[in-house]
Amino acid sequence: MRIVTGEEMGNVDRYAIEQIGMPGAMLMENAGRAVSERLLAHYDADERFLVLIGTGNNGGDGFVIARTLKSLDRSVDVCLIPPEEKLKGDAKWHKELYEQAGYTWATFDPVYFQKADVVVDALLGTGISGAIREPYRGIIQAVNEAGAAVVAVDLPSGVPGDDRPVPEGALVADRTITLQQPKLSHYTYPGRGFYGLTEVAPIGIPPLAIANTVQTKRYVWKAADVVNHWPLRSADSHKGSHGKVGIIAGSETMPGAAALTAGATVNAGAGLTIVNTPRAVIPTVAAHVAEATYFARDDKIESFYENKDGIAIGPGIGFDAKGRETLAALVDHFEGPLIVDADGLHVLADMLENVQEREHPLIITPHPGEMAMLIDETPGEVNRRRFEVAETFAREHGVYVVLKGPCTIVAAPSGETWINDTGNAGLAKGGSGDVLTGMILAFVARYEGMQPAISTAVYLHGYSADQLYEQGMPLETMTASEIVKVMPDTFRAVGEWYRSEC
Numbered sequence: 001m002r003i004v005t006g007e008e009m010g011n012v013d014r015y016a017i018e019q020i021g022m023p024g025a026m027l028m029e030n031a032g033r034a035v036s037e038r039l040l041a042h043y044d045a046d047e048r049f050l051v052l053i054g055t056g057n058n059g060g061d062g063f064v065i066a067r068t069l070k071s072l073d074r075s076v077d078v079c080l081i082p083p084e085e086k087l088k089g090d091a092k093w094h095k096e097l098y099e100q101a102g103y104t105w106a107t108f109d110p111v112y113f114q115k116a117d118v119v120v121d122a123l124l125g126t127g128i129s130g131a132i133r134e135p136y137r138g139i140i141q142a143v144n145e146a147g148a149a150v151v152a153v154d155l156p157s158g159v160p161g162d163d164r165p166v167p168e169g170a171l172v173a174d175r176t177i178t179l180q181q182p183k184l185s186h187y188t189y190p191g192r193g194f195y196g197l198t199e200v201a202p203i204g205i206p207p208l209a210i211a212n213t214v215q216t217k218r219y220v221w222k223a224a225d226v227v228n229h230w231p232l233r234s235a236d237s238h239k240g241s242h243g244k245v246g247i248i249a250g251s252e253t254m255p256g257a258a259a260l261t262a263g264a265t266v267n268a269g270a271g272l273t274i275v276n277t278p279r280a281v282i283p284t285v286a287a288h289v290a291e292a293t294y295f296a297r298d299d300k301i302e303s304f305y306e307n308k309d310g311i312a313i314g315p316g317i318g319f320d321a322k323g324r325e326t327l328a329a330l331v332d333h334f335e336g337p338l339i340v341d342a343d344g345l346h347v348l349a350d351m352l353e354n355v356q357e358r359e360h361p362l363i364i365t366p367h368p369g370e371m372a373m374l375i376d377e378t379p380g381e382v383n384r385r386r387f388e389v390a391e392t393f394a395r396e397h398g399v400y401v402v403l404k405g406p407c408t409i410v411a412a413p414s415g416e417t418w419i420n421d422t423g424n425a426g427l428a429k430g431g432s433g434d435v436l437t438g439m440i441l442a443f444v445a446r447y448e449g450m451q452p453a454i455s456t457a458v459y460l461h462g463y464s465a466d467q468l469y470e471q472g473m474p475l476e477t478m479t480a481s482e483i484v485k486v487m488p489d490t491f492r493a494v495g496e497w498y499r500s501e502c
Contacts, residue, residue, distance in 0.1 A: 001200070002210055003218040003419060004181045006126030006161020011213040012180070013057075016205045019212075024090040027203055028057060032064020032094075034201035035120075035153055035177045039069065042175065043118050043149070048075040050116035050148070052108070052139065054123035054157075055082050060091030061153050061179075062122025063098045070103050077112050078105040081123065081135060108139060113146040121150060121171055124157035126183070132158045132169045140171045152176040155183050156194045163188045163387060170194055177201050181210065182220060187407040187419050188386060217416040218387070221455040227497045229452035242271030243445025246304055247438070248297075248313040248326060248344075250277040250285060257316025257342070259288040260431045260480050264438030265312075266291045267487040268457070270445055276304050301326050302333075310337040310445040314344025315434040323347055328354065337361040337444040341437040345370045355397050361450050365402040365437055391417055400454055402440070404433060408462070410455050418455045423462025424469055431480030436461045464490045 004012065016022045039049070049069060053062035059080075066078045080087075080095075087095055098105070106112075113119070121143065123136055132140065140157055143150055150173045155161060158170030161183045174196040178186070180203050185191030233242070245265060250258025258277045265273045266289060277285055279296040286294060295304050305311055311334060317323045327347045330338055331354050338360065340348050345366055348355065352374075355362060368379040371389060375382070382389050383405070390403040394411035401411040408420040439457040447453030464483045467490055469475065473482065 001220045002181055002214060003184055003220060004214055005184045008214045009126060009181060012205060012209045015209040015213045020206060020209060025093050028060045028090050028094055029064055030203040031061045031179050033068055034203055036065050036068040038177050038201060039151065047117035048115055049118050049120055050077045050112050051120040052123055053078065053080045055086050056091060056125060058122050058125030058153055060094045063094040065120060067098045067101055067103060079108040079112060080105050081108055081139060110142055113142065116148045118149045118151060119143055119146060121152040121157050121173065125154050126161040128158055131167050137169050140169055144172050149174050154179045159185055159191050159194045161185055166190050166194065179203050180205050189406055219418050220421055221418045221459055223497055226456050226459055226494060227501050229456060230494060230498055231446055239271035242269055243309045243442065244272040244307060245270050245441050245445045246274050246276060246308045246311040248276040249315040249317060250281050251316050251318050252278060252280055254316030255281045255284040256431065257434050258285045260434040261312060261315050261438040262289040262292045263484045264435040265442045267484055268439045268442035270442040301329050305330060305334045308336055310441050312339040312437050312441040314341035315437060317343045319343060319346055331355060331358055335360050337363065339363045339437055339441055341365040341433060345374065349374055352397060355399060363400040363402060363440060363454060365404060365433065367404045371403055387417060391415060400450060402454060402458060408458050410458060412451050420458045420462055422459050423465050424475060426469060426475040426478030427465050429479060435480045435483050460490050
C-alpha cells in the first residue's frame with residue numbers, strides 16, 4: 001500500500017476530479033460514508049457522537065458523517081467551528097444537503113462535551129501548516145481534556161501529513177480513520193503517537209490517480225506481502241537448497257553477539273550456518289547454537305567466503321585491523337549478498353567508495369546513531385529526516401538501507417522504500433539488532449528477490465516481539481534471546497496465514 005504526504009494526497013484528489021472526472025462532492029460522500037461505517041462498527045448503538053466541523057474538505061466529510069449517522073437514528077450533535085460563510089465548494093454543498101435533509105447544527109459550546117461519548121474530529125485534516133491558531137487551539141485542548149473517545153478523520157487535527165514537526169497543541173486521537181492512503185506522519189515520531197489505533201478507509205479513487213501524481217514510492221509491507229513472497233520448501237529439498245551462509249561476529253568480550261546472530265539465522269531457516277569467530281570464543285557460542293559449524297577467525301578469509309549464498313559481518317567484532325581487512329576483502333571480492341551491521345558499519349564508513357563500485361547486493365542495518373556516523377550528522381537529524389536520509393544513502397551508494405527504529409525503513413537502491421509496521425518498545429534492547437541481522441541473512445540466502453527477503457525478515461522480527469507481548473511478556477523484560485525462542489510461533493503464524501490465503 002502506497003504511503004503519501006498530505007500534499008501528495010491533495011494532488012491525487014485533484015487528478016481524480018480534474019482528469020478522471022470524479023466529482024469532488026462524490027469523493028466527499030464516499031469519505032464520510034466510509035468513516036461512518038467504521039464508527040458504527042466500533043461504537044455501540046447507545047453511544048452519543050459529537051462531530052466537530054472545520055472548513056475545507058475535512059469539514060465537508062464531517063457533514064456527511066453526521067448526516068449518515070443521523071439517518072441511521074444514531075444520537076449525534078454537530079458543532080460548526082468557523083463562521084458558516086467560510087465554507088466553500090463541496091463542503092458548503094454538503095452542509096446544505098445536511099440542512100435540506102432536516103438536520104441542524106450549532107455553534108461550538110463546551111457543554112456538548114458533557115453529553116458526548118465519542119468526539120469525531122473533522123476540524124483541520126491535512127490543511128494545517130505551522131502553528132495551530134484559535135479558535136481551533138482552544139477547542140483541541142478541550143477535546144484532549146474531555147475524557148470522551150476521540151476519532152480523527154484522515155489524521156488528527158494539527159498533525160502534518162508529512163514528517164514536519166508536530167506543532168504544540170495537536171489533537172491526540174484514540175482512533176484515526178485515514179482516507180484512501182496512509183499518511184507519512186503515521187510512520188514517524190512524534191506524529192505516530194497522536195494517531196491512536198489507525199485504519200485505512202478506501203474512498204474509491206482509482207490507482208491511476210496515485211500512479212500519475214505521486215513521485216515518491218513508499219509502501220507498507222504487510223502480512224499479505226509476507227505470504228505472497230513466502231518461499232515454500234519442497235519435499236525433496238536438502239540443506240543446500242535453503243542457503244549456505246556465513247556469519248562473522250563475536251569477540252572475546254562479546255561472544256553473545258555471535259550466538260544471537262547465529263541462533264536467529266538457524267531458526268529463520270538457513271540450511272547451513274557457518275560462524276567465523278575467534279577460536280577461544282567458539283566453545284561459548286557452540287554451547288548456545290549447536291546446529292552451526294565454526295571457523296576460527298585466524299584462518300584465511302578467502303576460504304571462508306567461498307561457496308556462500310550470503311554473509312553477515314559486524315555484530316561484536318570490534319574495530320581492529322583484522323576486521324577492516326576482512327570487510328574490505330568481502331566488499332571487493334565476495335560475489336553474494338553481504339550484510340553489514342554494528343561494528344562493521346564503523347569499519348565500512350572508511351570504504352564507501354569501494355561500496356559504490358561493488359556489483360553484488362550490500363545491505364546495511366544501522367540504528368539512527370550508526371546512520372548519523374555514516375553521513376556525518378547527528379542522530380536527531382537522522383530521526384527528523386528518516387525517509388530522506390535512508391532513501392538518499394541507498395540511491396547514492398547503491399545499497400539496501402535498513403534504518404532501524406520504530407517503523408523500520410527498508411530503502412532500496414532503486415529509490416523505493418518499504419515501511420515495517422510490526423514491533424514494539426521491547427526491541428529497544430541490546431542484541432535485538434543481532435537477531436535481525438541473522439534473520440535477514442537467512443532470508444536473503446533463500447529468496448529470489450532482495451527487497452522481499454529483507455522486508456519479510458524485518459516484519460517477522462517485529463512480529464516476534466509482538467507475539468511475546470501478546471503472550472504476556474512485559475516490554476521491560478523482553479530480550480533478544482526470547483525473540484529467537486519465539487520464532488517457531490512466528491513461523492507457525494505465517495503458515496496459518498498462507499493456508500487461509502490459499
